[in-house]
Amino acid sequence: MAETHTTASLAPAATERPRGGQGENAMAETRLKQIGGLLARQGIFVAFALFMIGFAIFSDRFLSVENIMSVLRAAAIIGVMALGVTVVVIGGNLDLSVGSMLSFSTVMVVDLHDKIGPGAAIGVTLVATLGLGAVNGLLVGVAKLNSLIVTLGMLSAIQGLTLIYSGGKNVDIANQDTTWFKIFGRGYIADIPTPIVIFALAAVVLHVVMAYTPFGRRVYATGGNQTAAVFSGIRRNRVVFATYLISATCVAISAIILGSRVMGSQNNVGQGYELQALAAVILGGTSLLGGAGTIWKTVIGVLILGFIQNGLLLLGFEYYVQWLVTWAVIILAVWLDIAAKRGRLWSPIA
């Protein structure tokens, strides 16, 4: 069970779904194969490509390097968070607390920046955020409480903590131009905005962890079938605990990018971001039931959400139309993904 899912990310073509569809099914499959070869079974990539082509036709600026860099830079904040959430979800749990955790960490890193210096501020924030992740991990992993309830509760609890910490005030960094802290959100590495580099690095690291290490396999196994995992000698508690630490680390990294990009923070800056991150994860095809999903597809999910918002704005849609179209596009993407897996658009059985 677990092995199937881990190898899915290595050789998706071979294991993504069981073979055996004859006739019509097989014909549809050959057609799809002609279009995209390996990508044929990766419906989400096809969907992504379609959107990009669609927007590019209607806006000549959409595919400019300037625009792509700008979208990726902005998407990196939700993106890094979504990577962490992916790991938690693959492990069979949810993490809804990441939105207010992002507010907390951003307020903290920005506030401490002027008080104890950027380096120490980053260190303290990382430790504090890991502490919050550990609370999630203990309650879900060790106490075995329902992750939805725990992290939903933590969502409000951390928001309260943030308000207590800041006393309701906005925090700002005084010397925005001189601090080296600006590198994370505003800087460039080899002409590429740093947030994009960080996002890419985080994706590669987590992909390797999930696809190539024993730990990654244990996460898939735990999410796929807890009981079987425990009887196979996997220490479920530790695995779940670790997934929440990973998620918290990702949040802290996002907070550093956000704080550096904005050079200030409101108390509720991450409000609603948890749902955007979760949307990207689901869009990427990670199963909410756990045990299945890949880091790469979450990256695509993040990109789709980022480029839709950007594309619709470039086309000049009103924001309320944007909300509707965003929803429609998500449905379409998920449908295409499912359809490509089935080999046809509609099926009487799931």
Added chain:
Amino acid sequence: MDKKMKALIAGSTAVMCLALAGGVSAKTIKIGITQNNVGVDSYQTTYEKAFIAAAKADPNVSTVVLDAGGDVARQIAQIQDLIQQHVDAIIVWPTNGKAVVPAVKKAHDAGIPVVITNSNIAKQGMPYIAAFSGPNNIKQGEEAADLMCKALNGKGQIVQISGKPGYTTAIQREKGFEVQLAKKCPGVKIMATQPGDWNREKSQRVMEDFLVKYPKIDGVYAADDNMGVGALNAALAAHRAKDIKFVGATNFAVGYEAMAKGEYYGSVYQSPVEDAKNALKTAVEVVEGKKVPKMNYFPTPPIDQQNMKNFSKPVF
């Protein structure tokens, strides 16, 4: 034990003194306030502090300060509690302009005047209130339009970043800005409007998209400075800030500083301290039986690089 006794003695002495003071001076006015959500942002936090300070400064006023924590149900319960306590006036910062109407009517029926502060009650509640005290957001939009017109010498193309969709403040500022601009400054065109949700990061993202979409932007109007600075951040990163005039509203400390640096053209000054003082003053005057205008706005003057030295830096 000893400490407890001391505290008790101190406490009872204080109570006696208060009672004496009450007996000597004119009757103390007892005012209850239920606020929207203290602690959620700097504006509301500063407002509460200023309100308490202003009440302390007036020996004839005693207050019951409550906070609804953004919860409509709690606010309604608090209004009912204040009615039970027979306060002389109730100040309400509505968590929801419509939902508080029945509770406000109850106070009105009980003969307790209600003053609404900061964000007004819904239309059907207007007959039951003694006065509204707060900023005139339509006027603020108009002030911002005049600033923008001045900044661009009456000609140019701009983008607008509005507040959170559905919020009265956002709607009124947008309307005031657009109507005034069309009337007084037809040479300045609004190319696009997008919400920034009062969130600096969101506003920065929106502005990045605008910068890609429009090769020439002469000005940006943001419905508060927090979002205005987000837009400025985006333009600075794209090296286009020099060609763009930024006008905001509700001057924040960051906006004030950006103005001092010459990167930000202007804003509208709205002080939570004035807001709080005005609310208390209005309530006191209502209780004293003075004639108070129904819409009691406190001044929110335009601020720009030239006149900013007349204003102190906002505390939020």
